[in-house]
Amino acid sequence: MDRKAGPYSDFASVDDDPLTDPIMDEEAKKVEIELARHMQKHNIKSENEDGDEGESARLRNKRESTDSGDYQNLSFGPSGHVISSPYELSHYPIEILECKNALQKQISSRLSEASSVPSNKTTISTSRSLIQGINKDRASSSLGHHQQQQQPLIFENSNISGNATFSAAGGGGLQNRRLSLQQPYNKGRLESIREQQAVGTSGAVSPEERIMLSQCSNSIGLSPTSPSGGGRLSAISPSAFAFAMGSDKLDDIDRELCLPQHVEMHSFRDAIDVNYQRMGLTGEELSGVPLEDLRSAARQLVEALRLRSEYMELVGGVFPSTTRNFLIGKYPSNLPKCRRKNTETSASMSYNPPEPPKDHWGLDQPLPIYEQIFDLERHRGTVAVIDKSTKEIFEPLKKFYITREKYLKDFNWLNRICNEGPLKTFCYRRLTFLQTHFQLHVLLNEQLESAEQRSVPHRDFYNIRKVDTHIHAASSMNHKHLLRFIKKRMRTDADEVVQLKNGRPITMREVFEKMGVSPYDLSVDMLDVHADRNTFHRFDKFNAKYNPVGQNDLREIFIKTDNYVNGRYFAQVLKEVFIDVEENKYQNMEPRLSIYGRDKDEWDKLANWAITHDVWSQNVRWMIQIPRLYDVYRSKNLLLNFDEFLSNIFSPLFEVTNDPNTHPELHRFLQHVSGLDSVDDESKHEHVPFTKDCPEPVDYTSDENPSYSYYLFYMYMNLASLNAFRQLRGLNTFALRPHCGEAGHVNHLSVTYLTSESIAHGLLLRKVPVLQYLFYLAQIGMAMSPLSNNHLFLTYHRNPMPDFLMKGLNVSLSTDDPLQFHITKEALMEEYSIAAQVWKLSSSDMCELARNSVLQSGFEDRIKLYWLGPNYREEGVLGNDVARTNVPDIRVSFRHESLVNELCNLFKALSF
Secondary structure, three states: OOOOOOOOOOEOOOOOOOOOOOOOHHHHHHHHHHHHHHHHHOOOOOOOHHHHHHHHHHHHHHHHHHOOOOOOOOOEOOOOOEOOOOOOOOOOOHHHHHHHHHHHHHHHHHHHHHOOOOOOHHHHHHHHHHHHHHHHHHHHHHHHHHOOOOOOOOEEOOEEOOOOEEEEOOOOOOOOEEEEOOOOOOOOOOOOOOOOOOOOOOOOOOHHHHHHHHHHHHHOOOOOOOOOOOOOOOOOOHHHHHHHHOHHHHHHHHHHHOOOOOOOOOOOOOEOOOOOOEOOOOOHHHOOOOHHHHHHHHHHHHHHHHHHHHHHHHHOOOOOHHHHHHHOOOOOOOOOOOEOOOOHHHHHOOOOOOOOOOOOOOOOOOOOOOOOOOEEEEEOOEEEEEEOOOOEEOHHHHHHOOOHHHHHHHHHHHHHHHOOHHHHHHHHHHHHHHHHHHHHHHHHHHHHHHHHHHOOOOOOHHHOOEEEEEEEHHHOOOHHHHHHHHHHHHHHOOOOEEEEEOOEEEEHHHHHHHHOOOHHHOOHHHHOOOOOHHHOOOHHHHHHOOOHHHOHHHHHHHOOOOOOOOOHHHHHHHHHHHHHHHHHOOEEEEEEEEOOOOOOOHHHHHHHHHHHOOOOOOOEOEEEEEEOOHHHHHHOOOOOOHHHHHHHHHHHHHHHHHOHHHOHHHHHHHOOEEEEEEEOOOOOOOOEOOOOOOOOHHHOOOOOOEOHHHHHHHHHHHHHHHHHHHHHOOOOOOEEOOEEOOOOOOHHHHHHHHHOOEEEEOHHHHHOHHHHHHHHHOOOEEEEOHHHHHHHOOOHHHOOHHHHHHHOOOEEEOOEOHHHHOOOOOHHHHHHHHHHHHHOOOHHHHHHHHHHHHHHOOOOHHHHHHHHOOOOOOOOHHHOOHHHHOOOHHHHHHHHHHHHHHHHHHHHHOOO
16 A cells, blocks of 8 residues: 655555456446447447457457456445445445536537547547437436436546445456545545546547547446446446447557556545545445444444543543534544644653752742632532522532432443444444544554654653553552551660550550561561452452551551550651652552541541641642542441431532631642542342432431442542532632443443543453443543453453554553552553563554553643643544654554544434
8 A cells, every 4th residue: 555645645546456446248248239239220430440340359458468257246335335234225325426417418418519529539429429318218218217316516627525335347458447536525534636647649549539429428328327327337248349449549548548547545634744544435434334223323432432521521631622512513623733733842841840849839839718608518428619698509619519310311321322333333343434434544553653653752662651541549658668658667666655555555666566467577468468369359358458468457557547545657758759769750559548438537638637647749639539438437326327428528528618717727738639449349249220219318328338320429429519619719610530341230331431530450441342342432531451351350362452543542551559469569550561571562552551651640731731732622633742752653643544434424324
């Protein structure tokens, strides 16, 4: 597949195949008999009647020497592709009929010019009479096909604009010629029909003779709607051409038509200055499914995308601008054509963000004072912000309160379409195409991507920004690091009081003496915190690995924030981890700290711990995880109902947003929090499904744990109003990024599709093609942890991460729990290293994963501007700065063009 020069010439050509349509002897004889009868009827004689038979035999011998075999009657569908399914339509597309009718009109208007050709006038005149007669005889047979609804086409210098494939084939070495044409419906796709190559040699066929050739091919048994042709032009007898055009011109026609012709495949092109071997397809919008199924699938998928856009708008989440522009009708008609990158702004910006202020907690800055303070009331599981003057919900915040009736309606509808057979088939076929398309792209352009990376000075995989978007703070160190830290504390703080039991203080020395272990005896094997083969599908045993030496006392002393020593040791070991991250410079992380919902003062204690011990790094942003342990607390009578659980989590956040002086340290701490997470064992059976009959949170007093959907909805509901409130105050907002799809029911993925900005894991998407395709179209982020999954739920070689990457889903690599799953000091690099070796990832693949991790992360925009480039919010090539990300523009362009083409096909199907 050759790469052509020029800004519009990098699409794959479909005319590289030199094969021509084979000719049947029987059909050729029928055409000759028909011509003879017509000549006899009109008393027409040839100038060289005696030589016709000899010339016909000569051309037939020449044709037989070039035939590849017997004629195969192939059925072609509306787009000119071979029908592979009995559900596809067998009639010829209306665009071909439009093309043919327009050609007929153009030829008729120029026939007078053909009669003025100085040579072979008799032949042209005879041919004109022949054409008019045969057209008259065949008018009734083709009338039904030509009376379809027409759309105007544009012709310039005999070039054709439309969306069709026109092929002229004949004997005597006439080569297959195709013109791939642009359909009016997709104005946004690139339109660049090149003029045919001019033939400068003497004896070249004239324009008038080319018109006669086209007229003959359309008139003498060559209708595109011919049933025998099935969508291709039928074969024409060589003697018919010889009679119509004259044998002295036939060799000139052969020479011209045998010249290589350039064909443009009209797909969306992201940037004019990114050249690589592109693959264009015609008829892609049909997708090989029945037409009714295609329409239904398009409607359902577009409606699902609208739901996602609506829910993300309420919570302030990220939704791709390209998909949004399709939903609001701006695209595809106004798709930007052949954009050009602006590298001046990027070149003038530093590659490193400015140094953070020394007072990173803002302790020296006064707390903000707001003029209007609101009343806060609990209402149906959330906090209502009440205007004191009206005693009603503050007007600008009303639209951000979503009812659970609407949520259940949308949730049930989404689950229903995910189980519809035709839609599953459609999505599976599109996902398979995306994966195969990427494999072809790599086959054709892998060397170009590598060359583009090598052309970037200084930058490589090791010095591009990457973020560990899914890591738990309590297990962020490896087991050797934890062992070394415990031994050090035993040497220096052996007599430090670390516990208070039954009113009696206990020192660290006494704790180890009670276990019968000395510091010298400790080893990584004795710690027993690393996952092994016994943890596979045993989440209970995995949780036990958080207890060093199997003792909960050591866990409470060293990896808890709320203990007798106020989390001092946990803060120290975390700061050592942060120092290791800072030394690398290009690695960043978002560790998760826990808020359990047992008490209302948990937030204040956590904020006080972070600020008091200065647990901070410019490479770190915090995530807050909320374990789904309501049933445990309820069984111990720590909570009265589920509403109290929600109040303990969200009421302090509304209070500090309403008036920062009520929780000053929490106000400062929240500036460094990027989002909330929901964690627990998803494989647990759900005894209380979330339906319309499920009690409200204030009435939920059962000892059974609510369902995953119940938890996530009320977390989303509270975050939507909280983010709107904080945005009004000019404060940072939070993203909902829960664990989902690692195990359990696939309906969990439907919940997060509606409510969550991104997820961790997502393994179960491999079983739900509809949701997987929706995750692709909405570009929902997934932080995947193959090493963690390998020990818990899915072996490494079965992990779908490489398939997701090939299909174009927004995936990144993360570590989850280095304490249990990793060995080396740099857990994130260990994750990348193993993935690259096992799945043979290229440098472009790994840099793409790293760039995705930064986009998914909760770091501020002002930081991402330096890491990814000043235009990183732009989708496609314009948003990529290869000098910062080391992701080739070729790869980014391919990803964006694939997404746009999928959306174009989807929205085109709505008009069928």
